[in-house]
Amino acid sequence: MPGILYLIPNTLGPANAGAADPLALTIPADVQAITSRIDYFIAENAKTTRAFLKLIALKNPLAKPLQEINIVELNVNTPEAALPALLEPLLAGHDAGLISEAGVPAVADPGANLVRLAHRCGVLVRPLVGPSSLLLAVMASGLSGQSFAFNGYLPVDPGQRAKRIKELEDRSRLDRQTQLFIETPYRNGPLLDTLVSTCHAATLVCVATDLTLASESVKTQTAAKWKSDLKSGKTPDFNRKPTVFLLLAD
Numbered sequence: 001m002p003g004i005l006y007l008i009p010n011t012l013g014p015a016n017a018g019a020a021d022p023l024a025l026t027i028p029a030d031v032q033a034i035t036s037r038i039d040y041f042i043a044e045n046a047k048t049t050r051a052f053l054k055l056i057a058l059k060n061p062l063a064k065p066l067q068e069i070n071i072v073e074l075n076v077n078t079p080e081a082a083l084p085a086l087l088e089p090l091l092a093g094h095d096a097g098l099i100s101e102a103g104v105p106a107v108a109d110p111g112a113n114l115v116r117l118a119h120r121c122g123v124l125v126r127p128l129v130g131p132s133s134l135l136l137a138v139m140a141s142g143l144s145g146q147s148f149a150f151n152g153y154l155p156v157d158p159g160q161r162a163k164r165i166k167e168l169e170d171r172s173r174l175d176r177q178t179q180l181f182i183e184t185p186y187r188n189g190p191l192l193d194t195l196v197s198t199c200h201a202a203t204l205v206c207v208a209t210d211l212t213l214a215s216e217s218v219k220t221q222t223a224a225k226w227k228s229d230l231k232s233g234k235t236p237d238f239n240r241k242p243t244v245f246l247l248l249a250d
Contacts, residue, residue: 001093002090002091002093002121002122002123002124003089003090003091003092003093003094003095003096003123004090004095004096004123004124004125004126005087005090005095005096005097005098005114005115005118005123005124005125005126006034006035006038006095006096006097006098006126006128007097007098007104007105007106007111007115007125007126007127007128008031008034008035008038008041008097008098008099008105008128008130009026009027009031009099009100009103009104009105009128009129009130009131009132010048010049010052010099010100010101010102010103010104010105010130011023011026011027011052011102011131011212012026012102012103012131012133012210012211012212012213012242013102013210013212013213013242014213015055016214020058021058021059022055022058023055023056023059025212026130026131026212027130027131028128028129028130029059031128031129031130032056032059032060033060034128035053035056035060035097036056036057036060036061036062036063037063037095038063038095038096038097039062039063039064039068039069039070040069040070040089040094040095040096040097041053041069041070041071041072041096041097041098041099042072042073042074042086042096042097042098042099042111042114043071043072043073043074043098043099043100043101044073044074044075044099044100044101044105044109044110044111045073045075045101046071046072046073048101048102049071049099050066050071052099053066053069054066070089072086074086074098074110074111074114075110076110078110080113083113083114083117084117086114087114087117087118087121087123090118090121090123091121091123098111098114098115102133102242103130103131103132103133103134104127104130104131104132107132107134107150108134108150108152108182131211131212133208133211133242133244134150134180134244136208136211136212137180137206137208137211137218137244137246138178138180138246140206140208140211140218141178141206141208141218141220141246142204142206142220143178143204143206143220143246143247143248144176144177144178144248145178147175147176147177147178148177148178148179148180148246149171149177149178149179149180150180150181151168151179151180151181152181152182153181153182153183153184154181154183154191156187158190158194161191161194162194162197162198165194165195165198165199165247166198168181168247169198169199169200169203169247169249170249172203172247172248172249173249173250176248177248178246178247178248179246179247179248180244180245180246181244181245182242182243182244182245183243183245185238185239185240185241185242185243186239186240188209188236188238188239188240188241188243189235189238189239191245192205192207192226192230192236192238192245193230195223195226195245195247196223196224196226196227196230197227199223199247199249200223200249200250201222201223201224201227202222202223202224202249202250203222203223203247203248203249203250204220204221204222204223204247204248204249204250205220205221205222205223205226205245205246205247206218206219206220206244206245206246206247207219207236207238207243207245208243208244208245208246209236209237209238209241209242209243210241210242210243211242211244215237215241217236217237217238219236220246223247
């Protein structure tokens with residue numbers, strides 16, 4: 001009988017390592033306990049997974065010494081042909097944990113293809129509760145939570161980026177649908193500049209940064225108000241910080 005593929009949430013940023021339980025506010029105790037029993041992980045980033053397991057071990061003894069736990073990487077550079085080998089231990093009856101570099105796996109994350117293959121091979125998939133920056137941003141934005149869509153990264157080229165934003169704004173207006181997207185953190189500034197210069201003045205724009213962290217910031221206002229703030233030097237503190245952008249057209 002195949003093992004279980006657990007989808008394990010990671011923190012969205014550095015945990016409070018000085019706390020007695022640094023994960024208490026973001027990773028439920030039951031999820032920590034399940035994670036501690038697994039000794040085979042398929043990870044977006046092996047280094048961050050080891051750091052996460054060190055925090056898990058503060059409250060839950062690991063199944064094996066950390067150096068003996070098998071961690072293999074699955075990231076954007078992993079070819080499709082390599083996926084079956086990652087599932088071999090599960091097909092042999094061994095449980096595994098799929099873990100993202102930050103947040104929940106298989107959402108805005110290369111793990112989705114492995115999950116699809118697991119279903120095809122008859123492997124039981126169990127998603128575990130944890131922080132998702134996308135859902136947290138929708139919750140905190142005040143924008144529509146009845147209908148929303150995540151659009152990943154927008155084009156880097158300024159002209160193409162503005163065109164794409166206009167398309168998303170038109171879709172939002174037509175369907176009354178919140179549109180979400182992200183950017184490489186060092187390009188947050190240019191993206192917000194393009195947003196406020198492209199969107200209609202009344203369109204609501206939310207900038208959600210460092211969710212679940214001590215430096216968390218969520219702000220929603222019209223594109224016109226953002227434009228006024230930026231002109232007066234009131235730039236969000238989001239340079240090189242993970243940020244989710246949302247818009248809802250009137």
